[in-house]
Amino acid sequence: NAGVTQTPKFRVLKTGQSMTLLCAQDMNHEYMYWYRQDPGMGLRLIHYSVGEGTTAKGEVPDGYNVSRLKKQNFLLGLESAAPSQTSVYFCASKTGTYNTEAFFGQGTRLTVV
Amino acid sequence: ILNVEQSPQSLHVQEGDSTNFTCSFPSSNFYALHWYRWETAKSPEALFVMTLNGDEKKKGRISATLNTKEGYSYLYIKGSQPEDSATYLCAFYGNKLVFGAGTILRVKS
Numbered sequence: 001n002a003g004v005t006q007t008p009k010f011r012v013l014k015t016g017q018s019m020t021l022l023c024a025q026d027m028n029h030e031y032m033y034w035y036r037q038d039p040g041m042g043l044r045l046i047h048y049s050v051g052e053g054t055t056a057k058g059e060v061p062d063g064y065n066v067s068r069l070k071k072q073n074f075l076l077g078l079e080s081a082a083p084s085q086t087s088v089y090f091c092a093s094k095t096g097t098y099n100t101e102a103f104f105g106q107g108t109r110l111t112v113v
Numbered sequence: 114i115l116n117v118e119q120s121p122q123s124l125h126v127q128e129g130d131s132t133n134f135t136c137s138f139p140s141s142n143f144y145a146l147h148w149y150r151w152e153t154a155k156s157p158e159a160l161f162v163m164t165l166n167g168d169e170k171k172k173g174r175i176s177a178t179l180n181t182k183e184g185y186s187y188l189y190i191k192g193s194q195p196e197d198s199a200t201y202l203c204a205f206y207g208n209k210l211v212f213g214a215g216t217i218l219r220v221k222s
Contacts, residue, residue: 033210040122042202042214043157058209059115090156092210098144101159102210 002026006091006105013081013112021076021108023091029103030096032074034058034066036087037107043090049074050096081112115139117205119213126193127221133189134216136203140184147204148177148188151215157202160188193220 007022023032030051035043035058045058047066055066063085065077074093078085088109094102118137126132138146145164149157161170166181174191190197200215 031210035212040214042119043204043212045209045211048209056209059211094210098206099162099164101147101162102204104156104158106156 004091004093004103004105006089006108008108009106010109011111013078013110015081015083015112017081018077018079019081019110020078021089021091021110023074023076023093023105025072025074025093025103027093027095027103028071029093030071031094031102032068033092033102034064034074034076035090035092036060036085037090038087046076046089081110083112086110086112115205115207115209115211117203117211117213119201119203119216121216122214123217123219125219125221128194130193130220131189131191132193132218133187134201134218136186136188136213138184138186138203138205138213139207140181142207143181143184143205145206146179146181146186147206147210148186149202149204151200151202153199160201190218193218195220195222 004025033048034046049068052071091105092102148160151157163179168179177188179186202215204212
């Protein structure tokens, strides 16, 4: 039982390049989230999904796109990477029940040069 | 934009001290308030999920209270130990899970 797995763990991109981060969960969770972590700012919500085929914007969605074609996977895309997107990205998932906790992946460290 | 605020931003205490942190959040559209413990180079792990006004939760030396009417929650650590050093995050769960910036706790032995 792997829980929440993020791929890749590390990546260096050049400005303007594109990439996709994959989040996979094996707990049959309905809800999935993408966050970015920057010093002194905690976790900021980029996009989230409340079920297969659905996505919604979080607090800092600009420059990112997401897709949830399969229930177990939530993809985060950067179409044209910018240095401001250098961050650590965390994925999380939870059940649709309101009183349950979220489970996090191990994070992806992305550097845009 | 949802405003979830945590104070203090950081805290340095001696081993054995008791300490507490505050999380304030909107009092409308409330479903749950989460507390997470986040150690360096690891992923956040849940401590408590609190849903009812007046809720009190306890896990070992750590406890939390919830006031949904005024929009705040307290996290208490009794007799802090060096292994308690971490960032403590609270998160407001309405229709999405929004985190505060966290409180960094450092416990000196």
